[in-house]
């Protein structure tokens with residue numbers, strides 16, 4: 001590829017409306033152009049990267065035994081009504097009307113379309129298991145499209161759907177897909193983690209997300225140092241705390257006239273935050289008053305609390321409700337001697353405390369030296385807090401926190417879609433059986449942005465080798481149009497290509513400074529400079545994108561380096 005015949009268009013200016021490094025760099029490198037909110041054109045340069053990602057995904061899906069097909073992006077309303085998702089999918093579903101007033105949607109995902117395909121194509125257990133996949137454009141009318149192709153409205157997804165006679169077969173394919181995803185993200189050269197997800201809304205039995213680790217990621221993750229345990233912070237679970245020590249203090253009231261937070265109380269009393277207990281007042285859907293207690297250094301996790309018996313759709317209590325049940329203002333609340341019967345739920349770590357400090361249910365006062373079972377009844381104990389960095393993991397390791405970008409998702413869907421769409425096959429006994437399904441997504445276009453988040457510096461993008469638009473660019477410095485320089489550069493390109501490398505020749509005739517800045521900005525892993533001076537010395541100037549200095553290498557050294 002000669003860059004003079006390609007279309008490269010880079011800019012020095014940082015685009016004003018881009019926040020993330022990847023968004024800025026994709027615009028500056030000229031990989032994408034915005035057409036409208038959440039809609040991006042991929043330039044020839046951007047498309048080269050997208051196609052490389054796609055190719056790796058396709059190769060590994062094929063290797064894993066999945067078979068590629070292609071479903072329409074425009075899908076009829078009637079099909080989506082069969083699963084109830086025409087309404088349930090909500091605002092993200094783009095609805096379209098044709099000239100005959102027929103209603104359609106633009107596919108945000110394709111469980112309906114693939115299950116329709118499957119119910120027509122599959123009739124016998126002998127055809128199972130089978131895993132169909134496509135690499136196809138999706139549209140989701142995201143509330144806040146942002147960060148360029150990271151959260152776009154139109155994007156490229158690889159979506160796969162497997163069909164099974166029984167659950168054991170589904171579980172086996174789920175594991176097979178997890179292994180395939182691990183190979184895909186490893187080949188892409190990304191630092192990633194498979195993370196336990198909360199499969200709540202979509203339903204189904206088991207699900208894991210694959211996250212690229214990046215500080216700018218939208219998701220907070222916790223992972224263990226002792227195993228591959230990783231989970232969204234919302235779902236992460238720490239080890240049980242050490243057993244509660246014996247009581248050593250008598251309960252006593254302390255004046256805390258202006259101290260309304262655990263921090264302030266701990267400071268006043270000269271104790272650690274870990275000896276204090278924070279009270280969060282809530283009301284259940286059935287109207288029951290609840291006091292949720294966590295240690296002063298912990299935070300209540302809404303999702304965990306909401307999963308407890310009777311706590312679905314709970315809300316925070318208002319001041320009138322608090323005063324009526326506890327007899328004090330927020331800031332001085334606690335579980336000891338409430339005015340009315342209340343439900344007390346203590347986090348495991350709060351329940352493991354002895355001699356702790358908590359609000360006295362009297363304005364301006366706290367109680368110190370409080371002990372469960374002696375000064376108040378034993379509480380209902382549950383895990384209701386967010387994990388924090390440094391928590392002990394259940395596998396004995398330490399929990400660390402990181403941020404991640406979700407690039408893939410695997411689900412055991414079960415039978416809900418097949419049931420709704422009556423997708424059955426005949427089993428060995430000739431009896432119709434509803435098929436079990438798995439689904440497996442990868443955000444192909446998002447991966448491009450995620451890779452940049454993980455790999456960039458002030459000069460621009462640093463592509464992992466497997467995703468780079470070209471692995472090597474041979475830069476020609478030839479102001480005098482010396483035919484020997486041109487010939488040497490072209491020879492080198494041919495030789496490197498023969499070694500299987502993806503190589504471009506920068507023959508645009510730019511001054512070295514601008515040429516090198518472009519090649520760095522667009523993230524090419526290896527740069528080789530051919531110049532008159534180098535030829536005279538019998539060397540090429542080589543620089544790895546990750547190295548700070550260039551080196552002069554002779555032909556053999558260069559070929560060995562790029563081998």
Ligand code: ATP
Nearest residue numbers: 149150151152155157406407408409441442443446
């Ligand atoms: P998110 O939580 O980021 O919205 P999701 O849970 O809605 O993702 P899935 O329905 O599992 O995503 O879709 C499969 C994959 O498609 C995701 O793992 C992600 O990589 C990608 N994806 C989802 N929404 C977008 C989007 N708006 N722009 C780009 N990629 C997306």
Ligand code: MG
Nearest residue numbers: 092140142151
């Ligand atoms: Mg989403």
